Amino acid sequence: MTQLDHTDATGEQTPKLGRKRDHTRDADILDAALEVLAETGYDGMTIDMVASRAKAGKGTLYRRWASKGELVIDAVACMKNSDIDLSRLPDTGTLRGDLIATIKSRSIEDGEKKLQIMAGLASMLSRDPELAEAANAAIVEPRATVHRMLMLRAVDRGEISADSDIETLSHITPSMVAYRSLIQRKTVDRAFLVSLIDGVLLPAVGLAHQVPSRVG
Amino acid sequence: MTQLDHTDATGEQTPKLGRKRDHTRDADILDAALEVLAETGYDGMTIDMVASRAKAGKGTLYRRWASKGELVIDAVACMKNSDIDLSRLPDTGTLRGDLIATIKSRSIEDGEKKLQIMAGLASMLSRDPELAEAANAAIVEPRATVHRMLMLRAVDRGEISADSDIETLSHITPSMVAYRSLIQRKTVDRAFLVSLIDGVLLPAVGLAHQVPSRVG
């Protein structure tokens, strides 16, 4: 949810007289907030950092958001679906082909930044359910949704059994990527993602562990 | 310039005269630090909280650790292996039996607290490699090690193929547990852990997805 159109954070309304709020500044401020969030985490982030990065005055920020917390929630919520287009999923005819096709270097890079943001928010998630929901919807679910849809399509065409635990399996890659990046602190590269597909996901849906002979 | 000539946090020396340091207080302080860490996260944790929880003076803390950061690193490092005993792994004769046997309610509870601590540390991990290493060794690796050892034993007795990607698979459960608890904010219960074993791990090592007929 974005901030309200005609009122500011404190509930003030559009002025009948005088200059109107310049909403072209909103995106700059939210982008700056996400950058600072990724670099320093929620607690390390200061309003001054965000304001100066966006070349804005602090007053401009507080005219739009009542507090640092609301700014962060809005920033996280607004990055939803910035990089994933569900209407353009790969369709190669096989589940393995589709899964491999979702691996894009741009997708990996974009994912890394979102993971940094998630790490910076982690300690807040247990204290702010609204933030947790926004972070989940913006960072995590889009990734799982891609795999879920590809697997459901594989069920439809009879490639895999409908008994497969698709809900759990669709979260394997997002989970392992977050874990490897944030906790193990190893690089997430194509080889790792392919090994998840060939060593975990496909065997788990009954597509026997095939030595992947130059298919991907 | 520190005020202490004979002992200080960075280089303790036994005094030649006078009262000796009471090292029985150390564990209380470290335990208090872990509790506060789990409840409030690194940034939310204050030295006063830790001191009062441990019924200690702040001076007592600063006599032992030079800073908040060093106290936290020490606290995390000292909880290593507090709950897992690698010399007493289950041995039921089948991989499934062993994996199911590792599910204990006490293990789940203990894991939840460690996950809270990990969440509280998350934003620090990218800035402090020493802390990241301590957290990984204390919280994450012990869990993966159990699964790794059980799977290696299954290879030894010929139950599963040596081609299995055991290194990746051993991190599936720790990863999915962290993900479900911290990000999805769903409960981690026995049913979820069993579904990981039967729906992901066993199929992935070539033990066909069997409908688990009251075996566990």
Added chain:
DNA sequence: TATATACGATACTATTGAGTTCCGGATCTA
């Protein structure tokens, strides 16, 4: 027993940062 040091408790200092207010200048509506 005298001395040095640890202890818990508390007061203190210095810094940081959220949020507010004010400035001079720009911009929009009446």
Added chain:
DNA sequence: TAGATCCGGAACTCAATAGTATCGTATATA
């Protein structure tokens, strides 16, 4: 054009907290 409100910027208030110092007391060594 005039007044209201925006803008970036900077100064300000106020609360929180890391870290230091001190007090009265307890305890171990010489």
